Amino acid sequence: MAHEKVLIVDDDTDFRSGLEDLVNEWGYEVVGANHGLDAWQLLLGEDGPRLTLIDWRMPGIDGVQLCRMIRKQSKEDYIYIILISVKDQNDEIVQGLFAGADDYITKPFFPQELKARIMGGSRILRMQRRLIRTREELRLRAASDPLTGIWNRAGILEILDNELSRSGRERRSLGLIMLDIDHFKQVNDTYGHAAGDVVLKKVVRCMQMAVRSYDALGRYGGDEFLVVVPGCNLEETATLAERIRHRMESMNSGMEEDPLAVTASLGVVAKEEMMAPKSSTLIALADRALGRAKRRSRNSIELAGLLPKSMIS
Numbered sequence: 143m144a145h146e147k148v149l150i151v152d153d154d155t156d157f158r159s160g161l162e163d164l165v166n167e168w169g170y171e172v173v174g175a176n177h178g179l180d181a182w183q184l185l186l187g188e189d190g191p192r193l194t195l196i197d198w199r200m201p202g203i204d205g206v207q208l209c210r211m212i213r214k215q216s217k218e219d220y221i222y223i224i225l226i227s228v229k230d231q232n233d234e235i236v237q238g239l240f241a242g243a244d245d246y247i248t249k250p251f252f253p254q255e256l257k258a259r260i261m262g263g264s265r266i267l268r269m270q271r272r273l274i275r276t277r278e279e280l281r282l283r284a285a286s287d288p289l290t291g292i293w294n295r296a297g298i299l300e301i302l303d304n305e306l307s308r309s310g311r312e313r314r315s316l317g318l319i320m321l322d323i324d325h326f327k328q329v330n331d332t333y334g335h336a337a338g339d340v341v342l343k344k345v346v347r348c349m350q351m352a353v354r355s356y357d358a359l360g361r362y363g364g365d366e367f368l369v370v371v372p373g374c375n376l377e378e379t380a381t382l383a384e385r386i387r388h389r390m391e392s393m394n395s396g397m398e399e400d401p402l403a404v405t406a407s408l409g410v411v412a413k414e415e416m417m418a419p420k421s422s423t424l425i426a427l428a429d430r431a432l433g434r435a436k437r438r439s440r441n442s443i444e445l446a447g448l449l450p451k452s453m454i455s
Contacts, residue, residue: 145168145169145170145171145264146170146171146191146192146193146260146263146264146267147170147171147172147173147189147190147191147192147193148165148170148171148172148173148191148193148194148195148260149172149173149174149175149181149184149185149190149191149193149194149195150162150165150172150173150174150175150194150195151174151175151176151177151178151180151181151194151195151196151197151200151205151208152174152176152195152196152197152200152226153176153177153197153200153201154197155176158174158176159174161195162174164253164256165195165256165260168257168260170260173191177200177201177202177203178200178202178203178204178205178207178208178211179202179203181194181196181208182203182208182211185212185221186215191221192219192220192221192222192267193221193222193224193260193263193264193267194221194222194223194224195224195226195260196208196209196223196224196225196226196243197226198225198226198227198228198231198234198238199228205225205226205238205243206234206237206238206241207241209223209225209238209241209242209243210241210242212242213241213242218274219270220266220267220270222244222245222263222264222266222267223242223243223244223245224243224244224245224246224247224259224260224263225238225239225243225245225246225247226246226247226248226249227246227247227248227249228248228249231248235248244263244266245259245262245263247259284296285297285300287360287361289339289342289343289361290342290343290346290361291346292346292350292359292360292361292367293358293359293360293361294360294361295360295361295362295363297360298358298359298360298361298362298368298370299360299421301358301360301370302318302358302368302370302421302424302425303421305358305370305372306413306419306420306421306424308372309372309373309413314372314373315373315374315375315378315412315413315414316370316371316372316373316374316412316413317370317371317372317374317375317376317378317379317382317410317411317412318368318369318370318371318379318410318411318412318424318425318428319368319369319371319379319382319383319386319408319409319410319428320362320366320367320368320408320409320425320428320429320431320432321349321366321367321368321369321383321386321406321407321408321432322365322366322367322406322407322408322432322436323341323342323345323365323404323405323406324404324405324406324407324436324440324441325404325440326338326341326364326365326404329341329402329404333402337402338365340402341402341404342361342365344393344402344404345365345367345390345404345406346359346361346367348386348389348390348393349367349369349386349389349390351389352382352385352386352389353369353371353382353386354371354382356372357369357370357371357372357382358370368425368428369382369383369386371412374412375412375414376410376411376412376414376445376446378412379410379411379412380410380443380445383408383410383443384443386406386408387405387406387408387441387442387443390404390405390406391405391441405440405441406441407432407435407436407440407441407442407443407444408432408435408442408443408444409427409428409429409430409431409432409433409434409435409443409444409446410428410431410443410444410445410446411424411427411428411431411445411446427446428446430446431444431445431446432444
């Protein structure tokens with residue numbers, strides 16, 4: 143396992159240089175900063191260090207102030223702080239711990255003591271990352287459809303809400319497709335639910351091959367699916383819907399006798415850049431369009447058209 147990236151903050155260039163060499167010898171990637179402002183910018187970086195040694199006494203932003211700044215930020219990745227203080231300055235140590243430091247070491251120090259404290263911080267950071275990964279895995283599992291592996295109803299609705307918020311902030315279009323498998327009930331009634339499960343998996347594979355990598359696909363319920371299409375207006379979303387419909391139709395080519403050959407009907411809606419509808423409004427409009435497609439001929443798409451002003455919040 144790779145060692146942590148360690149940030150060393152000290153305005154004493156000679157002391158910091160020697161400390162950097164020492165920590166580097168222990169196998170850590172080392173980054174140095176002369177004062178608190180430079181350190182703050184490094185810590186804010188996406189790939190910034192998550193373990194830092196900070197000298198208490200520095201001009202400008204001192205170690206305690208920097209500790210407070212770090213603890214006020216809301217980033218989930220924890221930053222482990224070891225404060226460096228002068229020996230016997232207990233008041234400095236207490237101030238630093240109250241300000242958010244996790245540990246401290248006093249000058250002069252034994253190298254092996256510092257090494258042990260850095261190793262302790264690294265263990266805590268690794269533990270936190272494992273907890274975050276486990277939590278994310280559990281969240282994804284809870285939001286996934288166990289049969290098809292795509293988002294379940296709760297998961298796709300959360301994505302739709304998030305994309306609506308983002309499209310509003312960025313003044314971008316957002317498309318939504320609702321898909322329903324034609325005559326799916328007949329498959330279940332005639333061949334059983336195991337055969338129905340095979341059809342659902344086949345339809346999902348087909349849809350996954352048609353959509354873009356950043357489109358979101360979810361099982362809305364039964365044999366109904368939602369596709370959230372970021373950045374697409376009504377015409378572009380309709381083009382994607384037709385690609386899905388055509389791919390499903392092509393999947394059945396040469397398989398006319400296959401009892402599990404199916405088609406789908408699709409309803410399409412989109413919000414334009416300046417609109418701010420609720421997700422329930424988009425879903426209702428897509429559902430109405432889907433109903434028209436099923437009543438008309440099935441194996442077709444229908445557009446919801448422009449959103450009425452009364453439906454725009």
